[in-house]
Amino acid sequence: MLIVTTENIEGYRIKEVKGACYGLVVRSRGFAGQVMASFRSLAGGEIKEYTAMLEDARKQAIDRLTNNAHAMGANAVVMFRYDSGEIGQNMSEIVAYGTAVIVEKIE
Template sequence: MHVTTTFQIEGFRILEYKGLVRGIVVRSPTINQSITGGLKSIVGGEIGAYTEMCEQTRDQAYHEMVQHAVDLGANAIVGIRYDASEVVTRSTEVLCYGTAVVIEREV
């Protein structure tokens, strides 16, 4: 699966647009991440426990988006973007979205 933030993939041409695909995940920190993050926020600096949680959430949203594209019969996704927002206190929503397409190598 080719995935890119651009709207074309060098060396390939788009044959068909399958439509919008997305992966969405809402996650809150585990108890361990909350305790570690809370202690770190008192001292200052990067809060690694929260960074880890955010990275896991982005990864899961990305994989859900790719699966959505596979389900539509696409072999690539162009124009991908991420968006994140707080849903409720201490819960973050991460959305990964793009356009599912069918591509072929240019001759």
């Protein structure tokens, strides 16, 4: 599946627009991870526990986006974006979204 942040894909023509598609993930760091992150935040610098959690969440969100677009019959996603937010004090939401389309190679 082609996934791009642009409106068009060079060398391809959009044949059909299937509609909006997304992949959503909500993650919470476990108690031990929160304690370690709290100690690291006192010293400053990167909080590796949260970095790893958010990297995994982004990968999972894009996998879910791909599955959603495929279920819609698309073979590409254009205008791809990520968004994130917090739910409560210890949960993070990541959403990957874009427009599911059918593209064909220009000959």
